[in-house]
Amino acid sequence: MRPTPPPRTYRVKSFGCQMNVYDGERMAELLADQGIAPAPEGEEADLVVLNTCHIREKAAEKVYSDIGRLRREDGTAPLIAVAGCVAQAEGEEIMTRAPSVSMVVGPQAYHRLPQMIADAIEGRRAVDTDMPARTKFDVLPARRKVGPSAFLTVQEGCDKFCTYCVVPYTRGAEISRPFNDLVIEAEKLVDAGAREITLLGQNVNAWRDEAGRGLEKLVEALAAIPALARIRYTTSHPNDMTEGLIAAHRDVEKLMPFLHLPVQAGSDRVLKAMNRSHTAESYMRVLDRVRAVRPDIALSGDFIVGFPGETEAEFAETIKLVETVGYAQCFSFKYSPRPGTPAATMDGQVPAAVMDERLQRLQAALNASQLAFNRASVGKRCTVLVERRGKLDGQWLGKSPWLQSVHFIGEAAIGDLIEVELVEAGPNSLSARLLQPAHA
Ligand code: SAH
Ligand code: SF4
Numbered sequence: 344m345r346p347t348p349p350p351r352t353y354r355v356k357s358f359g360c361q362m363n364v365y366d367g368e369r370m371a372e373l374l375a376d377q378g379i380a381p382a383p384e385g386e387e388a389d390l391v392v393l394n395t396c397h398i399r400e401k402a403a404e405k406v407y408s409d410i411g412r413l414r415r416e417d418g419t420a421p422l423i424a425v426a427g428c429v430a431q432a433e434g435e436e437i438m439t440r441a442p443s444v445s446m447v448v449g450p451q452a453y454h455r456l457p458q459m460i461a462d463a464i465e466g467r468r469a470v471d472t473d474m475p476a477r478t479k480f481d482v483l484p485a486r487r488k489v490g491p492s493a494f495l496t497v498q499e500g501c502d503k504f505c506t507y508c509v510v511p512y513t514r515g516a517e518i519s520r521p522f523n524d525l526v527i528e529a530e531k532l533v534d535a536g537a538r539e540i541t542l543l544g545q546n547v548n549a550w551r552d553e554a555g556r557g558l559e560k561l562v563e564a565l566a567a568i569p570a571l572a573r574i575r576y577t578t579s580h581p582n583d584m585t586e587g588l589i590a591a592h593r594d595v596e597k598l599m600p601f602l603h604l605p606v607q608a609g610s611d612r613v614l615k616a617m618n619r620s621h622t623a624e625s626y627m628r629v630l631d632r633v634r635a636v637r638p639d640i641a642l643s644g645d646f647i648v649g650f651p652g653e654t655e656a657e658f659a660e661t662i663k664l665v666e667t668v669g670y671a672q673c674f675s676f677k678y679s680p681r682p683g684t685p686a687a688t689m690d691g692q693v694p695a696a697v698m699d700e701r702l703q704r705l706q707a708a709l710n711a712s713q714l715a716f717n718r719a720s721v722g723k724r725c726t727v728l729v730e731r732r733g734k735l736d737g738q739w740l741g742k743s744p745w746l747q748s749v750h751f752i753g754e755a756a757i758g759d760l761i762e763v764e765l766v767e768a769g770p771n772s773l774s775a776r777l778l779q780p781a782h783a
């Protein structure tokens with residue numbers, strides 16, 4: 344590669360989960376610290392970071408078309424860094440397949456971007472997919488301006504090894520960040536404007552500190568930050584829903600009544616083949632315990648249809664589970680074989696047409712469930728955290744405590760917590776009327 348001038352502007356494009364969004368923000372802060380400015384909207388950046396996701400085949404393939412699209416008419420391209428889970432999984436292969444890429448950096452190594460950029464300027468390409476003992480969190484710069492709802496990664500990696508999933512390979516073993524570091528970062532986020540913090544981890548409810556304290560202790564500590572109004576956490580594993588964390592849904596007012604607890608499938612045979620280590624029944628018992636302390640909790644989940652060997656009868660058990668639970672929202676996916684995972688070579692791969700048809704039926708059931716949940720919310724009074732302006736004059740958009748999108752017309756500002764009554768429900772959002780004038 345030829346030497347290039349130092350980049351003056353950057354753009355970070357994040358795909359995949361919220362942890363990637365968090366990493367993307369941290370990379371942006373790191374680049375800003377190097378004196379590189381965010382590229383203005385609509386203008387080409389000198390440095391583009393593609394912060395990628397490897398969870399399903401389509402997500403991973405997208406990277407190469409995105410790289411291709413960065414090429415300019417004269418055949419040149421900006422400096423390109425591929426970060427995230429595709430970087431971790433494919434490493435050197437990206438360098439071979441995409442000569443215009445000068446940096447490949449994994450999710451645990453991106454704090455080394457400044458050095459990699461310095462090398463790239465001099466024409467040296469570099470791959471860094473280390474998982475160093477001294478973590479990125481120890482060296483990243485302080486948090487800056489954030490929106491009213493901010494993410495905070497508390498736990499990374501996964502030791503569960505579900506047979507379909509790449510995360511244990513791309514993000515490495517489970518690590519929990521230290522309690523005090525997290526409280527400090529939360530305080531910085533609040534100082535920078537956050538009213539709500541969502542604690543993130545691939546298995547966020549497996550978070551434990553050095554003293555063995557569980558996530559509820561962290562939630563309690565953050566609840567003591569006066570200007571922080573709301574706390575959420577995602578994603579949780581059914582087997583790590585402890586008594587203490589469930590009790591926090593009763594005892595900590597700032598902990599929002601929402602739980603994302605993926606089940607993946609309704610058939611115990613499929614769950615076993617997935618290595619989920621819970622049954623449909625044990626999952627339902629966890630939900631019962633949470634509902635016992637917080638009857639209004641909104642439930643959410645993830646589903647995979649067409650896991651190898653899934654029969655029509657087994658799929659029907661997934662639909663039955665959905666109808667029993669009454670989810671407020673959900674994500675559902677067609678099974679995607681991932682290289683290196685045990686399920687990719689299992690017998691009984693389900694034909695694409697069957698998966699399509701099952702996904703449609705599942706989504707119809709999930710949509711009906713979501714609409715029913717929203718309709719049941721009409722008439723409730725609650726707060727809305729205002730996140731942005733709506734399309735109509737004087738309209739604002741925000742989230743209810745149950746993570747529903749809510750719109751209303753009236754006096755407000757971004758970051759306000761506004762008292763409203765929910766008046767009308769659609770499948771994806773609700774409208775509300777103001778109960779009192781805005782307070783800052
Ligand atoms: N740690 C979380 C989420 C991991 S990834 C959990 O355990 O639930 C987010 C979701 O992607 C998963 O819950 C699963 O539904 C889906 N997913 C993961 N691997 C997949 C694959 N190979 N094909 C289709 N969906 C997959
Ligand atoms: Fe993947 Fe399973 Fe770990 Fe979730 S718990 S990240 S689905 S291996």
Ligand code: F3S
Pocket residue numbers: 358359360361362363395396397398427428509510513514
């Ligand atoms: Fe994707 Fe990696 Fe997140 S594979 S879902 S970006 S952990």
